[in-house]
Amino acid sequence: MSEQAQMTSFTTQYQVHHKLLPAVIGCACLFVAFALLVKSDYWLFIATQIVCYLIVAIGLNLLAGYTGQISLGHGALLAIGAYATALAMVDHGWSFWAAAPLGTAVTALVGMVMALPALRVSTWYFALITLAFSDVVNGMLGEWADFTHAFAGVVGIPMPSIDGRPLDATQFFLLSSALFIVCFVVVARLVQSRFGRAMIAIRDNPSAALASGAPLLRTRMLAFSLSAAMAGLAGSLFAVQKTVVTPDDFPLELSIFFLVVVRLGGAGTLWGPVVGTLVFFLVPQLLDSLQSWRMLIYGVALLGLMIFAPNGLVGAASRLFARGRKRAALEGFSGSNILIGSTGSVEPASLAVRNLTKRFGGVTAVNNVSLDVQAGTVHAIVGPNGSGKTTLLNLISGFYRRDEGQVVLNEIAVSGRNAAQIARLGVGRTFQTPKLLPSLTTLENTMLGGYAAEKASPLETVIGLPRALRDQNLTGRRALAYLSFVGLANRLGDAAGELPHGQQRLLEIARALLCGPKLILLDEPAAGLSMSELDRLAALLKSIRSRATIVIIEHHLDLVANLCDTVTVMDRGAVLASGTPSTVFSDPAVIKAYMGARMVNTQETAVARP
Amino acid sequence: MDPALLLAGIASGSLYGLVAVGFNILLRPTNVFNLAQGEIVMLGGMIGASAALGLAMPWIAAAGLAILAGGILGLIEETVAVAPVLRRSATGTAWVTTTLAFSLITSNLVGHIWGPDPLKMNPPAPLSMASFDLLGVRTNSYQLGVILVAILIVILVERFYRTRAGKAVQAVAEDREAALLRGIDPDSLSRWSFILGGGFAGLIGVLAAPMLNASTDMGPLLLLKGFEATAVGGVGSNRGALVAGYMLGLSEAIGASLLTPGYQQASTFILLLAVLMIRPHGLFGHQEVRHV
Amino acid sequence: MTDMATSSRLLLRVDHLWVGYGHVGVLEDVSMVISAGAIVALVGANGAGKTTLLRAISGLLRPLRGEVVFDGNQIGGRSPDRIVADGVLHVAEGRRLFRSQSVFDNLELGLYGARLGRKEEKLRLEAVLDMFPVLRDRLRSRADLLSGGQQQMLAIGQALMRQPRLLMLDEPSLGLAPIVVDQLLDVLVKLRERGTTILLVEQMVERALEIADYNYIMQNGRMIGEGRTEEVHKTDLLQRAYLGLT
16 A cells, blocks of 8 residues: 555544444334334433433533533533523423524523633633532522513423424423434544643643643633533523423532432543443432432442542443553654644744743743854753753743743744744744643644644534534644654654653654644653664654754763754853754863763763764 | 621621631632532531530530531542543543532431431530620621631632742642642642642631531532622632632621512622623733743 | 672672662662662663662562562562662762752651651751751751752752661752752761762762772663773773773
């Protein structure tokens, strides 16, 4: 098979609709079979209720499982959706087909007003704010009598009708199931796209998300608004199903229930919430006779799960099956011809740093540093430990705010921007200790780097527009190319947390390269690499130097001498010397500061090597 | 605006502030915000009230029992719900779920044991709930006592953090490893913080009982009020907690004369969101420097 | 047996130590001995494992295999606070101080759990302030407002409050001016005169070798050589270690 064909066949394995289609068809068949075989209205009622809960659960999983934001307010969101729909239908005569979208939209909007301040602060603040939100909603439902009918509730919610004929129980069940399948596909597509990777990164290693250009607040808001919308949609189905909604239908217990089923099934997996909800309903006693002990049982379940089985049922099962998973491999694939250029021509950027200063209390870590890097060159920053090299890199990439000075990228000052914004300008970077997402595979970790290069919006991604698919495809292929180039082609399907240290570094470099970068910042990439890995690194850097500007912090002086066009030597936060490797390394001041006097002779020999 | 109402607001606000101080005590060495704190306060109140009423114990003994119970519950929580998850990952947020779970278990158990009826507890003699006029303002001696005691407690807590043990607690919060290298055992400090924080919560429960009436569902209310005081005052600041508590108590008192409870909660909530938008770290809180 | 081991009393013995994170081996079969009253330098390139070795001795890391014996007692695998109580103090890389607290508080915390009388504590504080007079003027300042050199002195002073028998320093010269480094090294020599044993990890190789009685050289997680300073200079071990030649 030609390289191209090999790659295409490989990436299609990662295409979402191929994997989802059998699942969707399977679900649809199950639902239809159920509808045809079961005639009892009671069981159809229960089944529809389960479907409502499933919709909320998969939405909550997107927020709490994938993005790591625990919410105690989803019962309240369900209530808002139910009430909005009910009031529109009963008090204002709207049809279901208009009231349901209204309910969904209102829930999403009210939720977003609550979430915007809450998502800017730490995770546990968010949990407590959603708890307060639940409380407030509960209170208002009971008291805003003019609007909500208070404790009498909204009575007489009619079934949706088509052509004047109301739906019967079976039809309504099928409608709910269809909506569930739509929601599931939406979540699945999102999760397997760049947005899903960004969410997981925000949960597990926010620096990795920032370095790849994923905006923290906006991504969290995306997860939240989608999960709120789904809760609202479920609420509208819930309202119609029950024909009466009262404030007592939405106790805090309901929010806790949703958390429990998401955890039970497996947070952060596609099928987890589904499995969790279904398993829960297998224990009917929980519905009636153990009612007063329910919160205790939820508490014990949550505590036990978090300590003994944090990955839930689906998580535990997939661990068992992962052992037998086929290792994804592309043999004998060099991929050298599919490198950077694929996103169109990328011009390497010039970098200038002017009088940059950063203080931490009484210590000036970076002191009036200036340097110039020509586009398309390789520039090394060397110096003893503690000389401020990493701090300088953090300032350039936006992870630290400067106290004084400017960072200029391609003639544009970028000093005030945050890390994600700078990454989106085409700046990729690695860290001193690799910041990876241990639960994702090598390939998925690398694809995170492609976040900023893809332009399709969440909506386009979820619908599956050709532009979105093309973007995803391209990211996959570029990821494969870089991974093959750094020698990780045989570890594509392995969890990144299981890779040895040197390979984790190479993976991070591959991810940085996917930012399609005009500028790459590498922080001690050679540390801990074996000889063969070092060779690969040198070869990689040589091959990309014409397409991207490289700034590299390094201690391996022979790597620096062989590869770099210019070098800046730092000492105690300030620039000691700057120039070509041969001039800098023969400068006596540099030698004195950086190495012992005895090392001079050997160093001259090393630098003299061509 | 009736000044008596405002004074009552300051008194209940003092209690909210103290609940927030309890959060801060636990938060320091562990960076865990204890979602079960409200339940521990509630348990303190229930035990205090039961001991005083049912067993006719003098106030001081009832309070002592409540403190003991709080301390034991805190220790159990640390062992069962906090230490296991912190051991696995010192920076994760799994504790949000486990402390929540612990609060559900506690609240349910206590609710089954005591039932839903609130218990009346009398203030320690010579204080009482009998109202009298102080400079023309209607108040009772217990209210005044609570206000004064709260200020005293905050002063004492701040004093504690100036002792070597208190400094060690701050050290652990700042750099766990550096603390280890100086002979400080963070695990032991965590455990003691939960014991002392639990005992503290028990005491607050006893103090609150005469004013708020101890009942098994006061836990969530106190959790939310305590959280709001912490968020507005600034995490880790005890003075901020007390001041924020006053603000909450006052707005509650003013609100009570104008709005129904649901609307009150809604307006406090909106105020909280506003504060977080403008000053995410609270009025007295500090921004943390993130090291990459 | 090296002549380090036969002369005077053995204070620390590291025996065939293996340390790793998960399945990544970081220290392989490392052995070392330190005599009482000596300054021993531990040098090697970044990533050689020097910091890891110190962390294994001070208890922050559990060894996979091998022993760490301090004054006849097995300390390998013990918790760090107990090892501090035994008299081994580790001044970590990067001046790990309690930055939001004052100089005085930091020094006081050096005595946490020490159980000394008030008088003895005062004496110790005075002794440390005598050794680092610049701290005396800044006793109430927040630690993060000190300069780099002052912070390093505070970090060492904090450890000295415990009057350690073995003081381990990890790259104290980081980011400091040569004059300040000279001052620090003078302090170390003074400490040796008073009987403190010192294990010094340094990237400023020449300076470390100058004051050391004995040296160990590491590369890629292994001990590749040892000896007195003159002996080490005669070989090419240092060049090999730092330039990555094998």
